[in-house]
Amino acid sequence: MTQATVVRKTAPKSDYKPSDVSPQRRVQRSYTVRLWSVRHSRLLEWFYGRFADAFLMLHPLWKGLGYERVEAPVKFVEKRVKGFMFDCRMCGQCILSSTGMSCPMNCPKQLRNGPCGGVRANGNCEVEPDMPCVWVKAWEGSRNMVHGDAILNVQKPVDQSLRETSAWLRVTAQSAAAREAAVQSEAKP
Numbered sequence: 497m498t499q500a501t502v503v504r505k506t507a508p509k510s511d512y513k514p515s516d517v518s519p520q521r522r523v524q525r526s527y528t529v530r531l532w533s534v535r536h537s538r539l540l541e542w543f544y545g546r547f548a549d550a551f552l553m554l555h556p557l558w559k560g561l562g563y564e565r566v567e568a569p570v571k572f573v574e575k576r577v578k579g580f581m582f583d584c585r586m587c588g589q590c591i592l593s594s595t596g597m598s599c600p601m602n603c604p605k606q607l608r609n610g611p612c613g614g615v616r617a618n619g620n621c622e623v624e625p626d627m628p629c630v631w632v633k634a635w636e637g638s639r640n641m642v643h644g645d646a647i648l649n650v651q652k653p654v655d656q657s658l659r660e661t662s663a664w665l666r667v668t669a670q671s672a673a674a675r676e677a678a679v680q681s682e683a684k685p
């Protein structure tokens with residue numbers, strides 16, 4: 497049974513049939529954006545670099561307002577933008593730049609260090625046969641990226657306590673702390 501069939505069977509029954517939106521189309525559309533992001537991983541890598549720099553420049557603002565106070569609005573935006581682009585699951589510890597812009601949390605087994613042994617011959621997932629394996633796509637996306645070899649880095653297990661938190665703010669705060677530590681060590685005689 498395909499994922500589209502499961503979606504169709506579990507959809508609530510009613511006479512209302514929206515035109516042009518079948519469960520199959522809906523499933524394909526979500527993959528369409530996700531796959532577009534992988535195909536354009538180099539462009540997104542460049543954009544994310546500039547975006548991270550801009551966020552870091554705003555560190556004094558985040559700090560002045562209080563990171564904990566800006567968490568909710570930033571998370572609101574991050575969830576929607578990354579949800580649309582990558583089907584983000586808000587794990588809070590984003591590794592898109594190391595996975596060819598293919599979110600590993602879409603793997604039904606949530607593997608963060610490569611695919612399982614069940615990838616189908618057509619490159620699709622063994623659990624969700626309609627879905628391209630996120631790790632097959634991750635490898636393809638990484639080959640387009642300047643720092644694509646980061647896919648070879650071993651990733652730490654997911655810290656579940658960080659779920660539903662903003663990875664953007666966390667990375668910014670960590671980068672700011674590293675930058676301040678570097679400045680202080682240079683200032684020491």
Ligand code: SF4
Pocket residue numbers: 578582583584585586587588589590591592599600601663
């Ligand atoms: S790795 Fe985590 S934060 Fe990044 S897109 Fe996937 S679920 Fe979202």
